[in-house]
Amino acid sequence: MNTVSSWLRQCVVGLSILLAMTLILGAGYPALVWAVSRVGSTSAEGSQVTDAGGCAVGSSLIGVDPRVQAGQPDKYLHARVLGSVDDPMAPGDPSASAASNQGPGSDKLAGWIDARRLIIATREGVTPAQVPPDAVTGSGSGLDPDISQAYAELQVPRIARENQISQERVRALIKAHTDGRQLGFLGQPGVNVLQVNVGLGLTAPNCD
Template sequence: MIRLIRSAIVMLLLLTAVTGVLYPLVATGLAQALFPSQANGSLIEKDGKPVGSALIGQSFTDPKYFWGRPSATAPQPDNAAASTGSNLGPTNPALTDAVKQRIDALRAADPENHAPVPVDLVTASGSGLDPEISPAAAAYQVPRVARVRGLSESQVRAMVSMATAGRQFGVLGEPRVNVLKLNMALDAH
């Protein structure tokens, strides 16, 4: 019986060392060597200081900025520690009310814009942390951002075009615009 207990303890210690220490060290080392930016959070820096991540959305509400997708995280929007969707189904009145409020906020920020509101500007994603919007969502906001910043719409459209990433490998996903990078480019202009 003591021999069985001893061998069980030895296996526990061995597997703990391999799976709890050795494997994480090797995985972390490889990630740092092969993908240093991603392993460190894909941070975006301005003047040597991190201002956000290319992978996590940020809440912009000032009319001079492009706004990202709504976030369902709590207690504040785009809380990376609380990644979650709203879990509200299409027939839930709370979702309908939230979408109406978001449309009202967009219309209040740009009362002259009567174009249909792109769905990604009024619905949260499954993670609640999307850093990107569709080119249509960016195009919808161009008149407001151009007017508030005193730029021409063609200048802002050109910046949106430069910030638009295509499909991965030309076939995967959809074209997208990283909101933080676009807003930083606008601030640098």
């Protein structure tokens, strides 16, 4: 009888511990992690950027270069070179997340840069010498969401003209979406291209 009672007592203790750990680790802990990940941050949901209608147009962490349809005005801010592609100005595939793998002495890379500089200078109505370095080069990941303040400023006249707004308004929008140096001293300030373009009226296609 004592043996049976001891066995039943151990079963009850074991089942109680199993139930308690199931509730703590199977429900409580996941719920806590879920809640903490959403306090003061949208990164758990991909740092989504939404348009005026509430539709997701992309992520603030991933570069998006607007595709301009033939015959349509080029009225948005352009990003850096995205992805690893042979076409010097192709937007690339963000899912590829790769650099060109061309070294600083590469003739192929030099040709891309010269072609990009000429295309951008023509688009913005400036001389090739006025095109900043980040406009013609990609980041290590190929997905940089930011551009330099110099490249953003270069595009202000075209954006203002095509949107029929003042350059001061465009500059104010760019300033509102410019991040400072990391930790206050690392790197350079960057302008988030997608957020500026949403401010200019960019919307998500086919969003219900």
